[in-house]
Each structure stands twice: as structure tokens, then as C-alpha cells.
Amino acid sequence: MTLAQHFRAVTVLGLPLIGSHLAQFAVHVIDTIMLGWYDITALAASVLATSLFFVIFIMGSGFAFAVMGMVAKAAGADDDIRVRRVTRMGLWLSVIYAALFLPAMIWSGAIFAAFGQDTELSALAQDYLRVAGLGLFPALLVMVVKSYLAALEHAGVVLWATLSAVFVNAGLNWVFIFGNLGAPELGLVGAAWASVGAQMASLLVLVLYTARRLPQHAMFQRLWRPDWPAFGEVFRLGWPIGLTNLAESGMFSASALLIGLIGELPLAAHGIALQIASATFMVHLGLSQAATVRAGRALGRNDVTALGQGAMAAVTLSMAFVGITVILFLGVPELLISGFISPEEPQRAAILTIGAALLAVAALFQLVDAGQVMALGMLRGIQDTKVPMYLAALSYWVCGIPASYLIGIQWGYGAVGVWLGLVIGLLLATVLLWWRFLNTFRAMQSSGGAAAPS
Numbered sequence: 001m002t003l004a005q006h007f008r009a010v011t012v013l014g015l016p017l018i019g020s021h022l023a024q025f026a027v028h029v030i031d032t033i034m035l036g037w038y039d040i041t042a043l044a045a046s047v048l049a050t051s052l053f054f055v056i057f058i059m060g061s062g063f064a065f066a067v068m069g070m071v072a073k074a075a076g077a078d079d080d081i082r083v084r085r086v087t088r089m090g091l092w093l094s095v096i097y098a099a100l101f102l103p104a105m106i107w108s109g110a111i112f113a114a115f116g117q118d119t120e121l122s123a124l125a126q127d128y129l130r131v132a133g134l135g136l137f138p139a140l141l142v143m144v145v146k147s148y149l150a151a152l153e154h155a156g157v158v159l160w161a162t163l164s165a166v167f168v169n170a171g172l173n174w175v176f177i178f179g180n181l182g183a184p185e186l187g188l189v190g191a192a193w194a195s196v197g198a199q200m201a202s203l204l205v206l207v208l209y210t211a212r213r214l215p216q217h218a219m220f221q222r223l224w225r226p227d228w229p230a231f232g233e234v235f236r237l238g239w240p241i242g243l244t245n246l247a248e249s250g251m252f253s254a255s256a257l258l259i260g261l262i263g264e265l266p267l268a269a270h271g272i273a274l275q276i277a278s279a280t281f282m283v284h285l286g287l288s289q290a291a292t293v294r295a296g297r298a299l300g301r302n303d304v305t306a307l308g309q310g311a312m313a314a315v316t317l318s319m320a321f322v323g324i325t326v327i328l329f330l331g332v333p334e335l336l337i338s339g340f341i342s343p344e345e346p347q348r349a350a351i352l353t354i355g356a357a358l359l360a361v362a363a364l365f366q367l368v369d370a371g372q373v374m375a376l377g378m379l380r381g382i383q384d385t386k387v388p389m390y391l392a393a394l395s396y397w398v399c400g401i402p403a404s405y406l407i408g409i410q411w412g413y414g415a416v417g418v419w420l421g422l423v424i425g426l427l428l429a430t431v432l433l434w435w436r437f438l439n440t441f442r443a444m445q446s447s448g449g450a451a452a453p454s
């Protein structure tokens with residue numbers, strides 16, 4: 001393939017994955033809006049509940065991310081049997097993980113109480129999670145099947161399945177939160193049932209597509225049969241990815257706690273600016289997954305040249321989008337933020353001022369955040385996950401959070417200082433992760449083969 005063909009391959013694969021992530025992001029936004037219309041207390045409880053759900057979910061999704069790289073490599077080597085083996089064991093591990101963490105959902109009230117949360121909100125959040133926890137099973141299974149399909153470059157159906165979940169979730173929210181169409185008015189618990197229904201709908205779409213369009217893999221035949229060697233491989237690659245995801249998401253959660261020490265207005269501005277930055281980050285996450293697939297396929301073919309060209313194409317596209325977001329964040333920050341604040345809000349001007357300052361930092365933030373997630377995508381494609389886990393944890397928690405506390409709290413630079421600390425942590429992660437990938441890539445070039453790192 002020429003470099004231009006690599007650009008096209010990454011774009012064709014990346015666009016549906018980007019759309020899928022943005023659609024998943026829309027599910028969260030719709031839940032927030034509809035619960036806000038229903039009751040502010042229910043909205044606050046949902047924030048508490050979904051924070052715990054997300055932490056558990058993001059750790060468990062490590063097995064799905066491992067499946068993506070492993071299936072891509074097997075597909076590159078034309079090994080359909082291995083494609084089936086690792087995907088099935090990814091499904092097994094996801095179910096086992098969900099079963100192990102379901103009790104934390106059922107008795108989550110005690111967890112919230114241990115962190116000093118309000119008693120009423122904790123009880124409501126537990127009610128939500130006792131239903132939503134059941135959705136952890138289909139949610140993680142969806143992640144595995146999505147990874148399998150994306151690795152085989154069937155990314156279009158991943159987008160359509162996620163879009164179907166958006167509409168099902170919105171419709172079920174309308175029915176069960178507000179008690180429409182003769183259904184009982186369940187409020188916050190209704191939102192939980194809507195989430196479970198949307199996850200089941202998405203899983204059904206993906207399973208039917210897989211069975212119909214990819215019968216050669218016989219993916220769901222004799223699914224109960226264990227394959228312990230493949231089980232061990234997926235586990236060894238997946239758990240470091242889960243902890244890496246946890247380290248990054250935990251850093252952002254900790255930043256919110258730090259800004260909460262400063263005041264209510266900075267925390268509100270932080271929430272808005274982070275929503276905007278998260279939406280643009282979905283583009284880089286989609287391109288990172290496309291990079292994982294392309295790198296895995298090159299690894300399966302033992303094609304070092306294609307590995308390097310695929311990395312160049314993915315990173316170039318990511319950096320081009322960084323340029324667009326920098327222009328927007330620096331040029332029209334008030335326009336981006338204003339839609340999140342009521343015109344009648346008395347503190348609107350103050351929040352706009354703080355939010356605009358945060359988006360100015362986010363212009364730099366986007367560059368380093370994109371850099372680290374693209375490096376992680378390439379490393380996962382060559383099945384290198386354990387060392388990157390240590391590098392990420394070092395960057396985020398030994399450097400990033402202490403820097404945020406020092407600059408934002410101790411030195412008095414407020415929310416902007418906290419965000420500068422995050423930039424420092426992400427910058428270190430970018431440097432270390434790309435150092436790891438480039439050293440591994442040079443070793444592959446020297447040895448004349450694209451063998452996965454030990």
C-alpha cells in the first residue's frame with residue numbers, strides 16, 4: 001500500500017468509529033438532559049451512580065480493547081480460527097468480570113457512604129445501579145463484539161448499532177422516566193431500565209450482523225466450550241489496558257475533586273469545558289482504535305513498513321484535527337460554552353470567563369491528550385500493554401495530579417492551574433509512550449520482522 005492508501009484506510013475505518021464514540025457520548029448527554037427535565041435530585045443521583053458505573057465499565061472494557069488488537073493480528077495472518085478463539089474468550093472474560101463486580105452495584109450505597117456522600121443521593125444512586133448493574137453484562141459484551149467487528153474493518157455496523165442505542169435509550173427514557181404510553185413513572189430507575197434496554201438492543205444488532213455476515217467464524221456456536229490458552233492470552237493483554245483506562249479516567253475525576261475545593265463556579269466551568277474537550281477527544285479515540293487495527297493487521301502480516309506508514313497516517317489525521325480544535329477553542333470559546341448556560345443564570349458571565357480560560361488551556365491539552373491516546377492505540381496494535389500501563393500510571397498519578405494540586409491549589413492559580421497540571425501529566429505520558437513505541441518499532445526494523453514485544 002502507498003502512503004495515500006494508508007491515509008484512506010485509516011479514514012474509512014476511523015470515521016465510523018469516531019461516529020460511534022460521538023453517538024455513545026450523545027447517550028450520556030441525552031440522559032443528563034432528560035433527568036434534568038424530570039428532577040434535579042434525580043440528576044444529581046445519576047451523576048453519582050454513573051460515575052461508579054463508568055469506573056467499573058472502563059476497567060472491564062480492557063478485555064475488549066485487547067480483543068481488537070489480537071483479532072486484527074489474526075486477520076492479518078488470515079487465521080480465522082484464532083479470530084474466533086480470542087473473541088469468544090473476550091466474551092467469557094467480560095461476563096466473568098461483570099458477575100464479579102455486580103455486587104458492588106447492588107450494595108453501592110455503602111460505597112458512597114464511605115466517601116461521605118449525601119444519604120438521600122446515595123440511596124437513589126443505589127436504586128439506579130441495582131438495575132443499571134444488570135446492563136454491565138450487555139455493555140461489556142457489546143464492547144467485545146464491536147472490537148471484533150472493527151478489527152475486521154466492519155466498522156459501519158458498529159456506528160449503526162450505537163446510533164440504534166441512542167434512539168432506543170431516548171425513547172425508553174421518555175416512556176419510563178416520565179411514565180408515558182401507560183407505563184409507570186419510574187424517574188431515575190426508569191432511566192436505568194432505558195439504559196439496559198438500549199444496551200440489549202445494540203447487542204442484538206451486532207450479534208445478528210455477526211451471525212449473518214460472518215458465518216465463517218461460527219462465533220456463537222458451542223460458545224460454552226472453554227479455550228484456556230486463548231483465555232489466558234486475552235486476560236494477560238486485557239487487564240493492563242483496563243488499569244490504564246482507569247488511571248486516565250481517575251485522573252480526570254480527581255481533577256474535579258481538586259477544583260471542587262476551589263469553589264462552585266470553577267467546578268461548573270470545569271464541567272462544561274471538560275464536556276466540550278471530551279466531545280472533541282472522541283475523534284482522537286476513534287482514530288486511535290483505527291491505528292490499533294491497522295497496526296495489528298501489519299503485525300499479523302509481519303509488515304514493518306505498513307506498520308510505520310499506518311502510524312504516520314493515523315497521527316497526521318489526529319494532529320490535523322487538533323489544529324481545527326485549537327482554532328475553535330482560542331477563537332470562539334464563549335460561543336462553545338454559552339449553550340450550556342441559561343441566559344437567565346445570574347453567574348453566567350463569571351462562568352463564561354472561567355470556561356474561556358479553561359478552553360485556552362484545552363487548546364494545549366488537546367495536543368498532548370491526542371498524542372498519548374494515539375501512542376496507546378499503536379502500542380495496543382502491536383500487543384504491548386503492560387509497560388504502557390506503568391508509564392501511564394506514572395505520568396497521570398505521580399506527575400499529573402500532584403502538579404495539578406501544586407499549581408492550582410498551593411500556588412493559587414485555581415482551575416486553570418489544575419488543568420495545567422493535567423497538561424503536564426498528559427505531556428509526560430505522550431513522551432514516554434511514543435518513546436516506547438518508537439524504540440519497539442526500530443527494534444522491529446532492525447530484526448527485519450514485526451514480532452510483538454515481549
